[in-house]
Amino acid sequence: MANEVQPLNLHTKSWSVKIILAIFSILMLILVVGPLVWLAVHAFATEWKFPSYKPTGLTLEWFRKVFEVQALKEAMKSSFIISPIVVLVSAVICLPAAYASARYNYWGRRTFLIMMFSANAFPKIGLFATIATLYYFLNLMGTIVGVIIVQVLGTIIYMTWIPAAAFASVPKNLEEAARDAGASKFRVFRTITLRMAMPGILVAMVMSFIYAFDEAQGTFLVGAPNIYTMPTAMYAIVETYPIQVTAVFSILLTIPSVLLIGLARKHIIGGQLAEGFQIK
Amino acid sequence: MSTATTNQVAKESFGSKDSKLSVLGFFMALPPILVLGTFIGLPIGLAFFLSLGYTGGLNEVISIIGQDVRARDGKLFTLQAYQDVIKDPRFLGDLRTTLLVSLFATILVLFFSIGIGLIQRLRGGKLSSLLTALSLTPLFIPVVISAWALYTFYGGAGLYQTLLKSFGFDVPQITSTVVAIVIGSVWTSLPFAILMITSGFQSIPNALIEAAQDAGAGIVTIIRTVMLPLAFIPIVIVATFTSIGVMGSFTIPFFLGPNQPTMFGVEITNFFTAYNRPQQSIVMAFIVFLAASGIAVMYIWANFRSAKESGRV
């Protein structure tokens, strides 16, 4: 009873506050969702004349059209091949480090964390410009490996910080209890630590996937003109195709993120993400 | 943040109690640092030397491909590339645009995220959940799409113009202006800010708010003296990540901004690809980096200060 969360009793002049809140909400609705709906509706429009609130007619023709364009099909294919590889590579590199920074104290620990943060503070676009020097030297320009590396760089901060916070929040005494019950060190890690940290790892993977899937600037600088992913293809098609095609393509490009975030929604909003962004 | 759980986590994760240094831990932590070192640290180092006129070694290829590359010619270093950039008539305009857009976008993002966070914490209910869910939508949307959607919305034939026209207003469109960049930057930065700040406010125990109420404080005083200070770290994180993110952004200003003056993100890309002047584009990257590091220092300071306050250090 004493621990039951009870609502705060804050007295507000209910009417004026309610009206302000209502206006605020409607404004948010229009400003946030408006552009998306506006674009999405175009995917089904035959034609749209300014200044009309609705299209001249409705059609599904544009969806067929998108799948007819060879370049767009290629872009979709490479997106769905590259992004999962990026997530896996990033996980292999970062998860042990996340565990280490949660459980061990090692030489240079804090320096490592700050270095990781500063790497993120350097403007992305400038970084991609500087990376070219090295890429030319290593012959990575315009290669799949080059694109994967560029995308992995941006996921490292998600893949270390969020799981590190998740590992750290697994109480040590739960591990000790399992050890006491006769489980081996590895078994404890697998059945207790990893399982309890799983939501955090999942959030990290989702965020990394979305980052990789959506990354455009680095991929464009490093991959074009050999490799186009869905977002970099967008740069090109907005200039060459009618708005309806870009609208269809936008919808297709948004589906994976929507699905994944829907899946991990509870944990993302539950604070796993926020936990990860503090230097400890 | 200041809840018991976060403090506990912090203590455990900092591992101050078992101060034994772990060799295994060091090697486990090494891979991401090596990757970052190789593909971020090394290029930045190389680029730094290139910006000073070191055109040999690993910098050779890019120096040959690029135009207007200033070599140090036997001197210790040369600042000519920097002079090129600073003397360029576009520089001041770009600098002003970049800083102002970052500043205004950050202020607006803080305003909206703190507002929504407070509504959710203090009022709760369906409306606030709806607001939070709404403001998280941009998280689902790739930046390229967001930029394009905003462009079509605010652009010549977009809903914004349609609405204004039907009410009889004939105003100049806001796409290709700085205003549109700010709107776009707020739009894309809001979800992260909301996640951070709502979770910061949520972790303030009810009792701490009620204690202030019991002490006679009204809602505004409670927000000012208890809630904002206790959410100080998330607020600083949002401020730094938003301003750094906006400062280095490319897609939003590319789609929504004016051609001249524009933000450094666009200018860096232009110099690198369109004008083929890599050295000058790198110089601009360092100028943005300098501004970003100033902000990053603030973030690190805030983190340590909070660690000290809650008795962790």
Add this chain to the structure above:
Amino acid sequence: MSQQNEIGLELKGLSKVLGGRVIIDNLDLQVKKGEMVSLLGPSGCGKTTTLRMIAGFLIPDNGTVTLAGKDVTTIGPEKRPSAMVFQNYALWPHMTVFKNVAYPLKVRKVNKAEIEKRVHDVLGVVNLMHHKDSRPAQISGGEQQRVALARALVQEPDILLLDEPLSNLDAKLRVKVREDIRDLQRRLGITTVIVTHDQDEALSISDRIAVMKEGKIEQFSTPEDIYNKPATEYVANFIGSLNRYEGSYSNGQISTGSDVVGVRPEDVTFDSKNSAGAVEATVSLVVPRGHFHEVYLKAQ
């Protein structure tokens, strides 16, 4: 002096439904000015809810709350002449001890010199002057508790509310702090309501105890009465241990009947089996408890 001035707190017909459950059901309570009253009961009996309605954090669905003669039923906590000590103390971690205690005065716009003086006075009372510049995280649980108490007292409230104030302290400290609180309360003559689930605590510091069960007060009386003349079997069982018999009691004899008779363990004496009213039993277990032993008997 009218009668009303003597009443520190009055609850009349108080009811509260939370989450579809009746938590408080038509509850009446009158606390005299300067009196210390415990709300005692198991968790879930509604004692904390009652306290939160007195403080103003909850508005009752029905009934009234009167503090020092003033109806405050719908007034927010920030305007009530009550001050609360929270279970986990609820000290603000970003403020020093001094600032925590000064806060209520500051929000009431008391002038600086007076704040300084009153905070120093009250920190002296709870013996914490040496910690005035420490942060809550740097002092012990017992000290935090005293800061919370100081923060309540500095408001010079008409009524002091304590929500399980001792539950986070270790056993030894608990006895000391509860005596300190009792001593302070007597000295200042402040009307106090304390919520607890610990019968020892309630018995040792209260003028009167309200034993609660399922949102109602089972008995409201002095500790002596509650212990020696429990109104219901529930009260008798909740306070102290009890030997329970089914039967009737008359003239020191228990005979067959439909009533329930309770006998406190310390009232049991050993005698030969032929004495009047004796129950034949064998010892099944003896537990040493320091200065006394607990003897478990099994009736033949």
